[in-house]
Amino acid sequence: MQKLQGSLSHYFDDVPDPRVNRTKRHLIKDIIVIALLSTIAGGDGWEDMENYGLIPI
Secondary structure (H helix, E strand, O other), X not given: OHHHHHHHHHHHOOOOOOOOHHHOOOOXXXXXXXXXXXXXXXXXXXXXXXXXXXXXX
16 A cells, blocks of 8 residues: 555645645655545545545554
């Protein structure tokens, strides 16, 4: 799983992050990949994305 996430994340390296620096706890590309993979896995909303991101790899 980590290999898949790593290979996907490089596609999002150039995505600009509009958030304020002091509020950044996670990289924007990590958030995008988790959102994408949780949606593919059948997730339906922010709670499912959060739970998907909490699954240990």
